[in-house]
Amino acid sequence: MRILGVDIGGTNIDIVIYDGDFHHVGSYSTSEVFSAGIDSFIEKIAEEVGAVAVGIGAAVWIKGDKPILAPNLPSIPQLDLKIPAVIENDANCFAVYAHHVFKLPNILAITVGTGIGSGIITNEELYRGDGLAGELGHWFVGGSEECSCGGKGHLEAYFGGRALKNKYGDVKELVSSGKVYSLKEFELFCTAVANAVTLLDSSAVVLGGRIGMNLMAEKVKEGIYRHLMPGFTPEVLALKDELAVAKGACLVCLKTLKR
C-alpha cells in the first residue's frame, strides 16, 4: 500500500511517498500550486505514483475536524479529493514522525520556522485536546508585540523566524554564529518550553523546523534546565529532516486507515 504525504508550508509544498520506506517525490512552490488548484495537483501526483490515500500536513489550525485558520497560507485548504485524505496540523505531523524516529513514549515536539508550532505525544499517542492542543507559539510570554494570530505578547512574536528577522536581520547568521543564544528572546523560548515540560513531564523535547533543527540541542537543554524543578529530566534532541512533516502526514494517514 502506497500513501502520499504532503507538507503544505507557507513557501513550499514537499511531497513524499510511503511504501514501508519514505521516498521524496518533489518540492513545489505553494503560491503556484494554490493558483493552479491544490486538489487537482495532489490527485495527479497520487495517480502517477499509485497512492491509495493522502496524508496532508499543513500550517492550519484544526478544531474538531475542520481547518479554521491558516494565516501563513494563500487560503485555507478546503480539500475535496477523489481518494481518501486526512488533514492534520503540520506540527502534529512533525510530532508523529519524531515519535516514529525516537520511539519515546512522551514527546514535546517543537518546530521553529517562520512561526513556532508544537505537537504533543503522550503515552505513544498524539494528544489533540479539542483540536488545538500544543500551541506553544501562542503562549503568552509578556509584552505587547503583535502576533500573526492577532494576539499580543505571544512567544512566536518574539522568537519565531519572522520576528527574529524583523528585529535582527539575517536569522541564518544569527543561529550559525551562536549569537542567538545570548538574546533575551531565546531565554523567553527556553522559559516557555520549560513550563510546557513541567506540565507534560515529556521524555524528550524534539526540535525541528528550519531554525529549530539548527539550534544546538545542548544550548537549548541548558536553557530549559535553568528553569526546571529537580526531577524533570527531558532529553533535548534535534530532528534534522526537512521532510519530517510530509513523512509524519503519511503515518497519520496510515493510522486513520487502520482504524
Ligand SMILES: [Zn+2]
Ligand atoms: Zn499568537
